[in-house]
Every structure is written in structure tokens, then in C-alpha cells.
Amino acid sequence: MTTPIDLKKIERKAWMSYFHDGFWDIFIGLLMLGMGFNILFDETVWYIVILWLAVLVLIVGRRLITIPRVGRVKFGPARKVKQRKVMAVGAISLLVGLVLSFIPLSVVDPPQTVVAAIAWFWIMLIFGLVAYFMDFKRLYAYGLLFAIAMALVIALDDLIPTIVFLISGGVALLIGLVVLIRFIRKYPRTAEGLPLEGGIDDNP
Amino acid sequence: MTTREAGGEGVKPIGNIDRLIHEPARLMILAHLYVVESADFLFLMRQTGLTWGNLSSHMSKLEAAGYVNIEKGFKGKKPHTMLRITDEGRAALREYQQSMRQVLDELPDR
Numbered sequence: 001m002t003t004p005i006d007l008k009k010i011e012r013k014a015w016m017s018y019f020h021d022g023f024w025d026i027f028i029g030l031l032m033l034g035m036g037f038n039i040l041f042d043e044t045v046w047y048i049v050i051l052w053l054a055v056l057v058l059i060v061g062r063r064l065i066t067i068p069r070v071g072r073v074k075f076g077p078a079r080k081v082k083q084r085k086v087m088a089v090g091a092i093s094l095l096v097g098l099v100l101s102f103i104p105l106s107v108v109d110p111p112q113t114v115v116a117a118i119a120w121f122w123i124m125l126i127f128g129l130v131a132y133f134m135d136f137k138r139l140y141a142y143g144l145l146f147a148i149a150m151a152l153v154i155a156l157d158d159l160i161p162t163i164v165f166l167i168s169g170g171v172a173l174l175i176g177l178v179v180l181i182r183f184i185r186k187y188p189r190t191a192e193g194l195p196l197e198g199g200i201d202d203n204p
Numbered sequence: 205m206t207t208r209e210a211g212g213e214g215v216k217p218i219g220n221i222d223r224l225i226h227e228p229a230r231l232m233i234l235a236h237l238y239v240v241e242s243a244d245f246l247f248l249m250r251q252t253g254l255t256w257g258n259l260s261s262h263m264s265k266l267e268a269a270g271y272v273n274i275e276k277g278f279k280g281k282k283p284h285t286m287l288r289i290t291d292e293g294r295a296a297l298r299e300y301q302q303s304m305r306q307v308l309d310e311l312p313d314r
Contacts, residue, residue, distance in 0.1 A: 005241050010235050011239035014247075014251055017250065017251065070244065070247060071246030073244070075240055187250060
């Protein structure tokens with residue numbers, strides 16, 4: 001049995017065109033760079049400043065670049081359910097992280113490698129779930145890099161974790177910029193009312 | 205001569221196809237509106253690849269048939285139009301898909 005229209009494919013394509021503009025890659029890249037600088041200079045202010053910059057770039061970029069090029073859309077209930085699942089994953093991971101941070105190490109005292117392995121698994125799980133619900137495949141790779149870097153931070157006490165964070169952040173940032181440039185080229189800004197070139201040639 | 209007049213039982217499913225939806229551009233428009241809650245003209249233009257004029261023209265036909273709602277409003281001071289498929293539009297698209305499945309399933313083997 002054939003179906004003339006694949007609605008799931010259409011919805012997914014619509015989501016990806018609206019969502020995959022490079023700004024999430026830039027956001028994650030900046031977060032990882034922030035972590036790297038934080039460890040390198042042992043100053044939390046780096047992470048806070050870069051985190052705010054990442055959030056600003058994401059919000060302002062989507063408002064000034066994405067929406068004027070792709071238009072406005074409110075996705076349907078199925079997509080909203082997925083978005084709520086993403087938020088739930090984020091909230092649960094934050095809660096678990098908070099709870100775990102209050103468990104004194106003198107009570108548990110596992111080896112550093114075990115703690116590193118648990119951190120790696122936990123971060124991979126979070127990134128994996130978010131990637132799945134957001135249909136954002138690159139997030140699996142970013143999650144892997146983030147998890148490896150965090151595990152190394154716990155297991156090692158040298159420059160290697162910092163380098164991993166900085167390189168991973170740089171790579172994600174670069175990918176984000178490339179995706180963004182491609183997005184801007186693919187969707188040139190058009191004033192409302194002006195027809196675009198091309199499209200389906202049809203007679204209504 | 206319509207398809208209903210031309211044939212008997214075998215062409216009834218073809219005769220039931222909604223011609224308003226069957227037009228490729230309008231089918232694409234309705235399919236895109238079906239999977240979202242609402243969208244503006246620019247979004248639909250990007251997704252369907254239609255020109256502004258084409259999209260406008262098809263939207264007028266779909267609105268006249270009661271398949272879509274065109275909601276005019278403002279974003280700040282700028283006029284802004286959001287498009288939404290109606291319940292009738294959703295039902296019509298589902299029926300269209302059903303009819304097409306029937307037509308394609310009943311194609312004879314060579």
C-alpha cells in the first residue's frame with residue numbers, strides 16, 4: 001500500500017529547516033569553550049560570561065536571522081510533546097545532579113575512574129535523549145565529546161581535559177558557523193510581498 | 205465528460221478524489237498546514253517552494269472551500285498573517301489520502 005504524502009517526513013523537514021540553523025551548534029560550542037576556559041584559568045567568571053553570551057546569541061540570532069528567513073510556525077501537539085520531554089530530561093538531570101552533589105564523598109568514596117565512568121554515562125544519556133527528542137543528530141556527537149571531556153576532568157588532573165573541551169568547543173562553534181552561513185545562503189531574506197525565484201510552475 | 209460519466213464501478217474511487225486538494229501545490233500546502241498548528245506565508249513559501257503569488261492564489265481557493273483560515277494580525281506594528289488548517293480541511297485531507305490509497309491499491313497488475 002502506498003501513501004501519496006508522508007506527513008511525518010513533511011513535519012520533520014519543517015522542524016529541521018526551522019531549527020537547524022547552526023545556532024544550537026554555536027550555543028553548545030560556546031558552552032564547551034566556557035568550560036575549557038573555566039578549567040584553564042580556574043575562574044568561574046569565564047563560564048558565566050560565555051554562558052550568557054551563548055544564550056544571547058541563540059535568542060537574538062533566531063529572532064534576527066532565522067525567523068525573518070524561514071517565517072513563523074507553531075508546531076503541532078506531537079512536536080510539543082517531544083519538547084516537553086526535552087524539558088523533563090533537562091529538569092531531571094539538574095535535579096539528580098543537585099542531589100548527587102550533596103552526597104559527601106566520605107560516605108561513598110568511589111575510585112575516580114568509577115566517578116568518571118558514571119559522569120560519562122550520565123552525560124551521554126542526557127545528550128542522547130535530548131538529541132532523540134529534538135531530532136538533532138549532531139547532538140549525539142557533541143554529547144560524546146562533552147562526556148569524554150567531563151570524564152577526563154574527573155579522572156585526570158592535567159591539561160588534557162581542558163584541551164579536549166577547548167577543541168570540542170572550537171569544532172562545534174566552527175560547525176555552527178558553517179551551518180549558519182549555509183542557512184543564510186539557502187534562505188535569503190525577502191521582504192514580505194516580493195515573490196521568490198523558482199518554485200512550482202503551475203496554473204491555479 | 206467527467207470520470208463519473210465515463211466509467212462504471214471501477215472508476216468510482218477516482219471520481220471521488222477531491223480535485224481541490226488533488227492539485228499538487230494545494231496538496232503540499234494542506235499537508236504542511238496539517239502537521240503544524242499554524243504558520244505564516246513566509247514559512248509556507250519556504251517549505252513548498254511556491255512563489256508568493258502562487259501561494260496567495262492557492263490559499264484563496266482553499267479558504268473559499270473552508271479548508272484553511274487566514275488570520276490577520278499584527279506583530280508589533282507590522283501586519284502579520286497566520287494560516288491554519290480548519291477541521292474541515294483536516295477531514296478533507298484524510299479523506300483524500302484514503303481515496304488515493306484506494307485508487308492506488310486497486311491498480312491492476314500487468
